[in-house]
Amino acid sequence: xxxxxxxxxxxxxxxxxxxxxxxxxxxxxxxxxxxxxxxxxxxxxxxxxxxxxxxxxxxxxxxxxxxxxxxxxxxxxxxxxxxxxxxxxxxxxxxxxxxxxxxxxxxxxxxxxxxxxxxxxxxxxxxxxxxxxxxxxxxxxxxxxxxxxxxxxxxxxxxxxxxxxxxxxxxxxxxxxxxxxxxxxxxxxxxxxxxxxxxxxxxxxxxxxxxxxxxxxxxxxxxxxxxxxxxxxxxxxxxxxxxxxxxxxxxxxxxxxxxxxxxxxxxxxxxxxxxxxxxxxx
Numbered sequence: 001x002x003x004x005x006x007x008x009x010x011x012x013x014x015x016x017x018x019x020x021x022x023x024x025x026x027x028x029x030x031x032x033x034x035x036x037x038x039x040x041x042x043x044x045x046x047x048x049x050x051x052x053x054x055x056x057x058x059x060x061x062x063x064x065x066x067x068x069x070x071x072x073x074x075x076x077x078x079x080x081x082x083x084x085x086x087x088x089x090x091x092x093x094x095x096x097x098x099x100x101x102x103x104x105x106x107x108x109x110x111x112x113x114x115x116x117x118x119x120x121x122x123x124x125x126x127x128x129x130x131x132x133x134x135x136x137x138x139x140x141x142x143x144x145x146x147x148x149x150x151x152x153x154x155x156x157x158x159x160x161x162x163x164x165x166x167x168x169x170x171x172x173x174x175x176x177x178x179x180x181x182x183x184x185x186x187x188x189x190x191x192x193x194x195x196x197x198x199x200x201x202x203x204x205x206x207x208x209x210x211x212x213x214x215x216x217x218x219x220x221x222x223x224x225x226x227x228x229x230x231x232x233x234x235x236x237x238x239x240x241x242x243x244x245x246x247x248x249x250x251x252x253x254x255x256x257x258x259x260x261x262x263x264x265x266x267x268x269x270x271x272x273x274x275x276x277x278x279x280x281x282x
Contacts, residue, residue, distance in 0.1 A: 032066015032079030063158030081158030133174030203267035
């Protein structure tokens with residue numbers, strides 16, 4: 001059951017998103033990556049308890065949308081699961097915006113399948129061939145004689161671009177792939193389809209899907225920090241210049257031991273300096 005405070009926070013966020021209202025005074029508008037969204041949700045609730053005078057509006061939409069909002073000055077923070085692109089920096093400078101990266105957590109991108117799928121591990125090359133449409137049946141990688149349904153994030157997603165970097169190496173994803181807009185949508189699709197494969201930020205992996213090993217290595221807090229797991233990355237909150245005021249306090253809170261405990265609670269990987277905070281819920 002949702003706590004009373006959480007209901008109030010969600011109501012504020014929902015009302016803000018529906019009405020398009022921005023708050024005067026101490027207010028923070030955050031937009032962007034759906035991967036970073038659970039971290040933002042968890043930390044803003046704790047932060048607003050300590051700072052009830054600060055109002056925070058939060059929405060997803062993808063890393064690209066968050067960075068666009070920062071450039072257009074419709075958000076104070078852009079959540080992103082990838083580094084800002086050179087062309088985005090140039091556009092920002094043309095609009096007198098100076099994007100500054102604040103690393104707030106680490107992540108691992110995890111290939112997932114339906115729990116009924118007997119495949120346990122895939123190599124990076126096998127994943128690439130599956131997503132290129134060169135491997136089309138699970139029996140080719142040790143599974144049942146079933147056609148593979150490829151599910152990917154859409155091109156506005158930082159996770160899509162990270163997958164391209166780690167797996168595709170600029171090769172094109174098969175046009176038969178289903179392109180979905182969020183981590184949550186991928187979880188739902190994989191849970192309902194025993195033929196499917198997708199990929200998620202580690203904080204979204206739950207019992208309704210089955211995480212695959214990559215090159216025989218499980219994704220975990222420990223293997224992501226050590227970089228033993230091959231698909232590890234940083235998660236960002238971009239600000240216009242060095243953060244000041246309420247934004248600076250919020251970013252500092254996320255990086256604090258208390259904030260990093262929330263990162264771990266949400267299933268993500270803490271900053272290296274905070275790696276002894278605790279274990280992931282995974």
